[in-house]
Amino acid sequence: MRVALKKHWQRALDARWLVPCLLVGGLVLTFAIAHFGLLNNYVQLVLIYVGINIILATSLNLVNGYMGEFSLAHAGFMAVGAYSSALLSMKVLPVAAHPALFHLAVLAGGLVTALLGLLVALPSFKVRGDYLAIVTLAFLMIVKSALENIDAIGGPRGISGIPRLTTLPWVFCWTVALLWLIRNFVYSCYGRGVLAIREDEIASDLMSVDTRRVKVLAFMLSAFCAGIAGALFAHLLQFISPRVFDVVKTTEILIMVYLGGIASIGGSILGAALYTLLLELLRPSTVAGLLSWLPAVVFDPLNDYFIRHLGVLRMIIMPLALVLVMLFWPRGILGLREFRGFIPRRDRRAHGAARLKGTDTHDAADSHSTRET
Amino acid sequence: MTLLTATKVRHCFGGLCALADFNLELHQGELMGIIGPNGAGKTTVFNLITGVYRATEGSIRYRGAELVGLTPHQITARRIARTFQNIRLFRDLSVLDNVRIAHYSQTRYSPLEALLHLGRYRREEQRIIDDSRGLLAIFKLEHLAGETARNLPYGSQRRLEIARALAIGPELLLLDEPAAGMNPAEIDQLMELICGIRRQFELTILLIEHQMKLVMGICERIKVLDFGETLAEGSPEVIQNDPWVMEAYLGGGAVG
Ligand SMILES: Nc1ncnc2c1ncn2[C@@H]1O[C@H](COP(=O)(O)OP(=O)(O)OP(=O)(O)O)[C@@H](O)[C@H]1O
Ligand SMILES: [Mg+2]
Numbered sequence: 001m002r003v004a005l006k007k008h009w010q011r012a013l014d015a016r017w018l019v020p021c022l023l024v025g026g027l028v029l030t031f032a033i034a035h036f037g038l039l040n041n042y043v044q045l046v047l048i049y050v051g052i053n054i055i056l057a058t059s060l061n062l063v064n065g066y067m068g069e070f071s072l073a074h075a076g077f078m079a080v081g082a083y084s085s086a087l088l089s090m091k092v093l094p095v096a097a098h099p100a101l102f103h104l105a106v107l108a109g110g111l112v113t114a115l116l117g118l119l120v121a122l123p124s125f126k127v128r129g130d131y132l133a134i135v136t137l138a139f140l141m142i143v144k145s146a147l148e149n150i151d152a153i154g155g156p157r158g159i160s161g162i163p164r165l166t167t168l169p170w171v172f173c174w175t176v177a178l179l180w181l182i183r184n185f186v187y188s189c190y191g192r193g194v195l196a197i198r199e200d201e202i203a204s205d206l207m208s209v210d211t212r213r214v215k216v217l218a219f220m221l222s223a224f225c226a227g228i229a230g231a232l233f234a235h236l237l238q239f240i241s242p243r244v245f246d247v248v249k250t251t252e253i254l255i256m257v258y259l260g261g262i263a264s265i266g267g268s269i270l271g272a273a274l275y276t277l278l279l280e281l282l283r284p285s286t287v288a289g290l291l292s293w294l295p296a297v298v299f300d301p302l303n304d305y306f307i308r309h310l311g312v313l314r315m316i317i318m319p320l321a322l323v324l325v326m327l328f329w330p331r332g333i334l335g336l337r338e339f340r341g342f343i344p345r346r347d348r349r350a351h352g353a354a355r356l357k358g359t360d361t362h363d364a365a366d367s368h369s370t371r372e373t
Numbered sequence: 374m375t376l377l378t379a380t381k382v383r384h385c386f387g388g389l390c391a392l393a394d395f396n397l398e399l400h401q402g403e404l405m406g407i408i409g410p411n412g413a414g415k416t417t418v419f420n421l422i423t424g425v426y427r428a429t430e431g432s433i434r435y436r437g438a439e440l441v442g443l444t445p446h447q448i449t450a451r452r453i454a455r456t457f458q459n460i461r462l463f464r465d466l467s468v469l470d471n472v473r474i475a476h477y478s479q480t481r482y483s484p485l486e487a488l489l490h491l492g493r494y495r496r497e498e499q500r501i502i503d504d505s506r507g508l509l510a511i512f513k514l515e516h517l518a519g520e521t522a523r524n525l526p527y528g529s530q531r532r533l534e535i536a537r538a539l540a541i542g543p544e545l546l547l548l549d550e551p552a553a554g555m556n557p558a559e560i561d562q563l564m565e566l567i568c569g570i571r572r573q574f575e576l577t578i579l580l581i582e583h584q585m586k587l588v589m590g591i592c593e594r595i596k597v598l599d600f601g602e603t604l605a606e607g608s609p610e611v612i613q614n615d616p617w618v619m620e621a622y623l624g625g626g627a628v629g
Contacts, residue, residue: 181488188487188494189473189480189501192466196474199463205445206423206455208478208541217484336465344490350502351469351519 010340014348019341023176030172044168046280048236051171052229053272055178057256058265059225062182062218064254065262066191068198070129071219072250073120073136074226076143077113079245081227082234083153085109086162089235095163102165106174106231113227114220121219125212128201140247147242158241159234166236174232178225183265185221187344194218195263251318258325258332265342267334282317284310376401376545376577377422382431384417391417392601395431399545404571404578406592408585408612413598415581416458419547423455424448435545450478454543456534458550458581464523468514468533471522472505475540505540511570512536528559532566539570545577552584560584564591589613 012018030047033039039047056074063071089095089105124135148156185191193214196204205211234240252275260271280286287307291299306313325332340348379397383390391414399405407415420426422433424445433440440448454475463471480501482493509515512532517525525533531551538546551567552560564587571578582588588595589609597604597618605615612618 184488184490185484188482188490188498189477190484190487192470192474193477195466195470196463199465200461202425202445203457203461203463204474206425206449207475207537208446208449209474210446210477221488346495346498346502350506351467352516 013340016345022341026172026176027169030169034168045236046276048166048168048171048232050273050276051168051175052232052236053253053256053276054175054269055225055229055232056253057260057268057272058179058182059222059229060253061257061260061262061264061268062185062194062222064257065264065268066186066194066198067215067218068262069215070133071136071222072133072247072254073139073223074253075245075247075249076136076140077117077223077226078230078233078249079143079147079240079242080116081109081113081230082240082245083147083159083230084112084227085231086159086234086240087153089163089165090159090161095165099165102163102235103170106228106235109231110224110228113230114224117220117223118216120223121216125215125219137247140250144242144246147245154241156242158239158244160239162234162238162240164235164238166232171232174228178228179265179269182221182225183342185218186265187347190214190217198263248315248318251322255318255322255325258322258330261332261334261337262330263336264332264334264338266339267332267337270333279314282310282314284308374401375399376403377433377435377579379418379422379433380431382421382428382433384414384421384426384429390601392421395601395603397596399577399579401544401577402575404567404580404591404593406588406595407579407581407598408583408588408595409598409604412600414601415598416549417601418598419455419549419579419581422448422547423453446478449541452542452544453547454538454541454545455547456531456538456549456551458553460530460534462522462530462533462537464521466522467518468509468520468522468525469502469505469518471533471537472508472540473501475537476501476504479542508536508539511573512566527554531555531563535566535570539574543574543576545579548578548580548582550581550583552582552587555584557586560587563587567591 033044033047056078060071060074063069085105085108088108089102093101093105095101095105120136120139124132124139127135147153147158153159186194193204193209193211196207196209197211197215201211230245237244256271256275257268258271259275260269261267281290284307287310288303291302291307294302375398377397377399379395382392382395384392384395395414395418397418407418409415417426421428422440424440424443424447428441431441435448435451435453438451440451463474466474480497482497486492486494506515506518509518512535514525514529514533514536517529522530522533531554535548535551548567552563555563567578567580568591570576580588580592592609594607595609595612596606597612597615605612605618607615
């Protein structure tokens with residue numbers, strides 16, 4: 001019975017129409033929500049954050065998950081995308097007259113960030129592991145202090161009055177488009193090269209993979225997506241300042257990646273959605289509302305010492321969560337596994353039926369030392 | 374025709390010289406063996422040819438072109454493939470992906486075509502898949518294409534490593550102790566396999582091995598290394614009857 005049910009599910013998940021249906025359905029739904037106000041503004045805002053965070057998590061996953069490096073630069077890339085697109089749409093492009101130009105600003109933000117990614121990648125990938133983390137952290141610091149010290153772009157006060165053009169359906173479209181690009185990259189010789197580098201860099205080089213080129217390409221794509229996420233973010237908040245893009249932002253994205261699962265697009269979607277929703281649930285007002293049924297004797301001290309300080313406590317809870325996830329669950333929920341709908345049909349067919357079994361056996365006992373007789 | 378020449382190659386790790394004045398001339402189509410006691414410098418020879426280490430002194434030429442100073446992937450793209458003494462598969466990836474990765478240098482599509490899955494991408498990917506599955510079939514691994522490499526039994530992992538090396542499309546294949554850890558029946562199969570792929574892919578093979586049965590059985594020429602120096606070189610008969618070699622290497626019942 002269970003087997004039959006499982007087969008049924010599998011056939012449904014394998015169907016050619018599944019992903020197109022989800023896409024069209026999502027587009028229609030997000031459009032309807034925004035147009036007819038099916039959900040209140042707060043819920044819509046949370047959903048937009050989910051979309052932006054999915055872009056951020058998936059793109060960071062490319063470097064930290066698929067490639068197995070540890071980059072901390074993501075908030076910096078986000079900042080560059082946010083600032084460059086905001087300046088474009090406020091000072092250069094007549095966005096007020098032609099709102100469609102907003103997408104040009106977003107795209108330009110992504111491209112500028114990708115170029116910067118190239119500049120960072122060239123020296124950075126001469127080092128590995130901890131050193132790469134330090135180099136990218138330094139990059140993050142440089143971006144932040146550069147933004148703080150350029151008065152023309154507001155210095156520490158940042159930029160305000162950015163037109164609010166990021167809407168739910170558009171975020172949906174950008175998220176889908178970028179996930180499609182990342183997925184295409186992953187299922188190409190470059191993506192396989194990235195995975196090989198995580199497994200064994202020297203062996204990849206000896207199997208003809210141009211490791212340096214592959215790393216730089218992956219890093220640029222990752223930066224491009226982070227830049228676009230930053231641009232969408234800027235046109236949602238309408239106000240950006242260097243403080244928004246600090247190491248805490250990077251930490252948030254890291255948690256989404258490692259919670260959802262390394263080297264998995266499905267994992268990053270899950271991680272981003274879970275994290276964003278949890279964060280909303282942990283707001284002081286939400287928690288106070290949820291616990292208001294408690295008797296005042298319990299509730300008042302709880303409120304005074306804990307709930308009201310959740311905003312600050314988050315700064316402790318989040319890094320702690322990251323450490324815990326990385327220590328006890330290094331691969332995350334969907335680590336090294338993928339939602340079947342994302343795998344190109346050609347790849348699924350080529351792997352034959354055994355792939356399903358193979359993906360489930362990661363945690364099976366190590367058999368490399370068992371000898372074949 | 375000479376395919377690979379190493380002249381006066383010397384390689385030192387700090388004060389320790391793993392190779393001193395190493396010379397080698399490998400002809401096209403040849404199957405040559407390198408033997409020698411542990412630490413003789415055999416694997417170092419492979420690492421120097423494939424660019425993992427850069428020779429301290431001397432020159433290594435392949436088809437007349439200098440290899441010293443090139444990166445490993447540049448050397449591999451010239452159709453020199455190798456396996457490893459300690460299996461170095463991409464353990465968390467599928468068997469098929471292990472083989473597909475080694476097609477990297479022969480893949481003819483740009484990053485842009487890869488991002489959009491357009492143009493040459495589809496044709497090339499299908500070609501790589503067909504080619505990889507064909508190689509897996511030769512090594513009787515096709516039914517395991519979707520299995521994670523780490524889950525394969527030891528003998529299959531060794532075969533997969535050779536399949537992966539062949540995916541590079543090599544003219545020269547370097548095998549580092551392919552029979553390590555195998556029982557006599559497996560060694561017989563391996564010998565057949567090596568001779569088979571040699572014919573089918575018109576390979577030149579350089580092989581490091583401790584198992585005398587394999588070395589004496591299939592090599593046409595053998596080079597004996599000891600402490601980074603060449604002790605002797607010649608046909609299996611010559612080597613087997615060389616008193617020096619018997620003493621330095623085969624003596625003490627080390628015949629495997
Ligand atoms: N990376 C390294 N750093 C320092 N010394 C090394 C390194 N690699 C090898 N050596 C030394 O160089 C010498 C030759 O090593 P090599 O691995 O070439 O031996 P081998 O002939 O392959 O031996 P085996 O039969 O055990 O595989 C050894 O003394 C070894 O300890
Ligand atoms: Mg060795």
